[in-house]
Amino acid sequence: MSTQPATENKPGPVQDAAPPARTATTLLGYGRERVERARGGEMGSLPAVAGLIVLVVFFWIVQPGFLSLYNIANLVTQAAPIIILAMGLVFVLLLGEIDLSAGTASGVCAALMAVMIVRHNMAWYFAVLLAVITGAVLGFVIGWLRAKARIPSFVVTLAAFLSFQGIVLMQVGKAGSISLPDQAAKPIITLEGYNNNLMPLWLGWVMLAVVAGGYALVKLRIAVSRRSAGLESEPTLVTVAKTAAMVILGAIFVYILGENRAIQQNAFFNNLKIEGIPWVVLLLIVLTVGLTFLLSRTRYGRHVYAVGGNDEASRRAGIRVDRIRISVFVLCSLLAAVAGVVQASQLESVASNFGAGNTLLLAVGAAVIGGTSLFGGRGRIMDAVWGGLVVAVIQNGMGDLIKGANSQAWQWIVTGLVLLLAAGFDAASRRVGGADSR
Amino acid sequence: MTETTTSATPRTAGSGEPILKLRAINKSFGPVHVLQDVDFEAHAGEVTALVGDNGAGKSTLVKCIGGTYSIDGGDYLFEGAPVKVHDPRDAASLGIEIVYQDLALCENLDIVGNMFLGRERVSGWRTLDENTMERMAGETLSGLSVRTVKSLRQQVSSLSGGQRQTVAIAKSVLWNSKVVILDEPTAALGVAQTAQVLDLVRRLADRGLAVILISHNMRDVLEVADRIVALYLGKTAAQVQRADVTQTQIVELITAGHSGNIGLLPTANGNGNGNGNAAQVAEVLGIADGIADEPAAVADAAADAEAAAGTEETDGTDGVQGAAE
Ligand SMILES: Nc1ncnc2c1ncn2[C@@H]1O[C@H](COP(=O)(O)OP(=O)(O)OP(=O)(O)O)[C@@H](O)[C@H]1O
């Protein structure tokens, strides 16, 4: 006994009700807690971020052009629709459900938008609004069939996946594709940088300042109020480090995309300047902040997690489980509509196979790679962002890496394998967490 | 109101008006008549043990009290006044909280999140008021002298069975509740954790709550109960003070439904006659073998005897209660 350090576990009267020990306030305690959580299967987005770094370095080594200015901008616009679709899927996956129709729902909405603009001369903003509302309605129907009619979501959304594909085919018609007109749909196609309509350089810096400053301010506010309430809080050093990382990475991003990335060999294009951030990044930031707020700081978000964790317990706690279940499908299809608009912006057209093929697979893969569990109860909006970037990097890197007749085939195979890997990781971390051992 | 005696002599507390009183409750699931004219009382400041064999209807009764099931017929009196309880919200607004047999915690939420589930506090802009919730959760846990959890921000999936039970119980007292119902809180726990939870149960009663404890574990019942209600095949076999019965009698009430009552008229508070009662029951039922060896046979025979004897056992119960008061 006497060999023990004096500070540890003094035996003696413990009659007074001591509050639970505080461990996370110190840096060491914070680190220890993080390690403990990782051991318990709570890795968050860590594997996705690590994977992203590895992949980027790998593709950069085997193909230096991968990190060209032009390709970096390309990566962002490629990732955007995947990320937005994945954000919607996070909500559905949090309940342990699946929405296989999200991809083709985005097709229905995008096609509707295109038809309205091209064939009915509807103003672009009305067309976008109509697309988003249509998404919400489709989601409500799917959610109702799942929650009230009690048909498994796998079946409901598989049926919807097929039907929606048919609807797109019908909407687009014989032409096979509807091009978005340069003038009438200009703001839409500008989103992904059509004709090099990009954010002014200064706005990129302002955006970075607002995001990083806002992040630091929110963190600081929370820390101050927690400390004044006598509660443990994240160590200041960790907050500072996170903010610093955000500022540095953000500054590199803004700077790189602020460089002229026009390929200047052609005399004709000699005075052309392509510089600035695509507008879609602003949309991504707004969605990330807004949806993260919704999930982590509101009662609604708490209830989504609760229902995903234990729906019976949630019901007993007075949560209206059916409403929550319907709402996540509404959100998912609504975000699918937004993703459809962004995808249409990138392609500047809507084809009859829009949103079909591997669109959904990539988005589900993104969410799962990012750290969202297929078993429900675990996931965050940032998972969609990190996972979406990983998927885009694989798509983009593979596309340039493998040439020849089978390049498309290899892309499919590798993407499938990555999804399988992520799902296996998910299952393993669930076992470690002990959720299976009951 | 009842004087709630704290800790010293809780065994004598709770005479007078019960806070919760059920009279002649009936509940059927289709053709299955699960609860038949069940009477039940719980008093503030007391632990009322609800005992009975598997399938006796304990969980069903508790779910009727908690509003998960609505009763088919009978009176539901709370603090002396008749009330209608149709869903869990009704019960919660009366101050009745249930800790279910399957714990009803969300493993993916932390302790604070679980304790405030469905009743989250929000501050300005409808955002969750995490600080207030964490502070209140901490106060509740330390008020119950719970020191086994490391951090209130721990996910429930990382807690032990006893810790989970503690969280579930603490959750139920967070709301100034008056009646707390625990459905087999110690069923899955080891010795030390059982002791912790029973300790907690005792403290709840000492704080003036009416605690209803369902348990199959005779030692738990003997240790913490002030009153005992025995259900037998969907009927109230007895409502007795703990001090007035022996372990053997309780066992008989559970397995046979009425043994304790029969020989228990004027001099029933003695300790030695438990076996005598068992013998008597066996005699009445026409069984020569030991009761403990073949409870199923006894149960069947008892059911037959019941059908023949009509309301005899209910009368017996009243006799016991009269003797206790
Ligand atoms: N929803 C239901 N539908 C039909 N019968 C039911 C239902 N719930 C319970 N029962 C029946 O009612 C009877 C009492 O069940 P209950 O769960 O209340 O018993 P219990 O006393 O809690 O048993 P245990 O000690 O095993 O938990 C059982 O015979 C059971 O089969």
Ligand SMILES: [Mg+2]
């Ligand atoms: Mg039960």
